[in-house]
Amino acid sequence: MRVALTGSSGKIGREAAKALKAAGHGVIGLDLTGGFNEGYRTAAVDCADFGEVLGALSGIDTLGKPDAVIHLAGIPAPGLAVDDRIFRINFQSTYNVFSACARLGINRVVWASSETILGMPYADAPAFLPLDETAPLLPNWSYALSKKLGEDMADQFVRWHPAMSIASLRFSNVFAEADYATRGSIDTKPDVRRVNLWGYVDARDCGEACRLAVEADFTGHEPMIIAATDSVCAVPSAELAARFFPDVPVKAPLEGNVSLLSSERARQVIGYEPRHSWRDRA
Secondary structure, eight states: OEEEEETTTSHHHHHHHHHHHHTTOEEEEEESSOEEETTEEEEEOOTTOHHHHHHHHTOBTTBOOOSEEEEOOSOOSTTSSOHHHHHHHHHHHHHHHHHHHHHHTOOEEEEEEEGGGGTTTOSSOOSSBSBOTTSOOOOOSHHHHHHHHHHHHHHHHHHHOTTOEEEEEEEOSEEOGGGGGGTTHHHHOGGGGGGGTTOOEEHHHHHHHHHHHHHOOOOEEEEEEEOOSBOSSSSOHHHHHHHHOTTSOBOSOOOTTBOSBOOHHHHHHHOOOOOOOGGGGO
8 A cells, every 4th residue: 555654754654654664565765854765755744734735645746645644743642832822732633634635535543542541640639440441431641632622523534424534543652662661661650651541552563553553454533542562561450550640440460561551453353463562671
């Protein structure tokens, strides 16, 4: 397939491009700065501008309309800009991609939702552990709200356009190579990462999840948690749950350092099997 990849220069974007190309797909990057990267072209496109998105996805010069779109562009985390800018850019760019794809007949869309919509920073305890897609959605930041409303839009776009299928990948805290150097301090102060239930995911696994979601056979809108199989902390998961969330029901055995964010739905729908762990680096 020909796949348009917005945010192609980001942590996940770089790995998604590698995974797609390794599987034989053609990749066209869409980012704020154009150029050539590792065997594929990146066109300069502002995804917060509907006209630019529509123009890019309808075809650029000798590059035709893509068969699928992976939308990763936007402000990638809370606190990186003022709230209004985070919300406006993330929400608007997601609408622009969904709407352009619907108008152009591009029926497979994969986009970066977020673990934040599950209730971070958990001032109120989670409903149960490990969290999965049946948990209530409780966005507490403008960033998370933009992702929650993006998922709401996905529900409506697939209703309006039954041929469309949209995968909302709720990425946990993404670790690229340089991020692993910061992990050690978490073991001595695990309370610091209570904020996201000690979740994380390697950028390479995120890239594979994007590829799998492009290729998988599913219909409608599928929101899926994308996390590592383990937690980012050396303290056993059952101990973390008992210490920080003593009154929260436990739905499944918390054996060893199993993640408190379940990716079982992603395994079922797209075949996601994370392969990377910080423990492999010890």
